[in-house]
Amino acid sequence: MKAGRKDKMTxxxxxxxxxxxxxxxxxxxxxxxxYYECSFVEALRRLFFVNIYTTLYFLxxxxxxxxxxxxxxxxxxxxxxxxxxxxxxxxxxxxxxxFFVPMLDLFQWNFIFLCLFIALRQIKQLYxxxxxxxxxx
Amino acid sequence: xxxxxxxxxxxxxxxxxxxxxxxxxxxxxxFWYQNFIFHTYGEKVDYQYCLYAQNEEWQIAGYxxxxxxxxxxxxxxxxxxxxxxxxxxxDEMTVTLHLKNHQPFIQTIKIQNDNQVLLLxxxxxxxxxxxxxxxxxxxxxxxxxxxxSIYNQTLSMQKQDIMTYTSANKDYTLTNVxxxxxxxxxxxxxxxxxxxxxxxxxxxVDYMYSTEQNQEVDINDYERFVYLKGKTEDFLNDQVExxxxxxxxxxxxxxxxxxxxxxxxxxDDLNPYTFTLPLNPIQKGES
Numbered sequence: 001m002k003a004g005r006k007d008k009m010t011x012x013x014x015x016x017x018x019x020x021x022x023x024x025x026x027x028x029x030x031x032x033x034x035y036y037e038c039s040f041v042e043a044l045r046r047l048f049f050v051n052i053y054t055t056l057y058f059l060x061x062x063x064x065x066x067x068x069x070x071x072x073x074x075x076x077x078x079x080x081x082x083x084x085x086x087x088x089x090x091x092x093x094x095x096x097x098x099f100f101v102p103m104l105d106l107f108q109w110n111f112i113f114l115c116l117f118i119a120l121r122q123i124k125q126l127y128x129x130x131x132x133x134x135x136x137x
Numbered sequence: 138x139x140x141x142x143x144x145x146x147x148x149x150x151x152x153x154x155x156x157x158x159x160x161x162x163x164x165x166x167x168f169w170y171q172n173f174i175f176h177t178y179g180e181k182v183d184y185q186y187c188l189y190a191q192n193e194e195w196q197i198a199g200y201x202x203x204x205x206x207x208x209x210x211x212x213x214x215x216x217x218x219x220x221x222x223x224x225x226x227x228d229e230m231t232v233t234l235h236l237k238n239h240q241p242f243i244q245t246i247k248i249q250n251d252n253q254v255l256l257l258x259x260x261x262x263x264x265x266x267x268x269x270x271x272x273x274x275x276x277x278x279x280x281x282x283x284x285x286s287i288y289n290q291t292l293s294m295q296k297q298d299i300m301t302y303t304s305a306n307k308d309y310t311l312t313n314v315x316x317x318x319x320x321x322x323x324x325x326x327x328x329x330x331x332x333x334x335x336x337x338x339x340x341x342v343d344y345m346y347s348t349e350q351n352q353e354v355d356i357n358d359y360e361r362f363v364y365l366k367g368k369t370e371d372f373l374n375d376q377v378e379x380x381x382x383x384x385x386x387x388x389x390x391x392x393x394x395x396x397x398x399x400x401x402x403x404x405d406d407l408n409p410y411t412f413t414l415p416l417n418p419i420q421k422g423e424s
Binding site for chain 2: 032035036037045046049050051053054056057060061063064067068070071074075078104
């Protein structure tokens, strides 16, 4: 593998890791702020400084997000010719359905954001980098 | 050409590995779910304020205003006379709290002993208090002896800083312990064990403080501050509450606080299960 391509891959992986981290973080913040009706700073304290269980669960959710995102990339890139826009439509539909599913709001927001993020990435793949060969980035 | 043919072996391997890892992560999230909910979404209190006043004759500590779910309340303050002969047996004392945007709250107390330390009753009602309501709060104290007014003074009440303390180990949590410099309101005890009340029907909760700044917690350094004893079920349902007033030197914020929990199989269990939960501040309360 060429050095330039390797750097690009690291950059993409970092971007994906950061995005999925942001999704988990924003979902936790929304959930804690709405539950405790508290400020952002207080929710931040509750997430990182109150107990280790909340923080660990946050990190696990981030890991889950990252893995789902990576798997979605592999699937989409493999079946790119067949799935095209249908995959994006399905993701948007799942996000809408999730909004009405009675579950913990943390998971609701997390998976809605994740679906939208995966959809955005696929739109980018389809329309912006249409000519780029499938490379799993 | 079949879809499966498109997928080369390398991608298949990646996918299988990813799904195996995903299963591990999902299983961990699933099995930790109850634990996470227990530690993350505890009981919440909508507001908690504490007022304090002192002049040459009186010290008024822990006048609280709170909202807990659908219950709003106020009162619970301790009035300490600082001068001898200020209160005599059979005096009648009227305590009136003047608040912005609210009717004055009047409580009348019959004095039972000379220089009695008074505890105002906790009053519940429909009134909801905001921070604005608690600016310029005045407390009027009138003492009548044989129907003649012998003392009538108004004190200006100051809102105190409140810190919320909490503690947790793997199975038990203690949340919403409110602390000011010289006042403590006990918190909510909860357990992951749903059958705790059946296993240990009675329990004691001791709130302790220590002026020692050692990192190592030695229970002998601690002084008992609040003592609560009752049915475990009542503790778990947040029906047991206590207030502690600290009269020593310094501030409670500078001290180490801890809680000793004693779980008992009967009211006079000689071999109870005892453990300590160190209390740590997590945030400044609504102040």
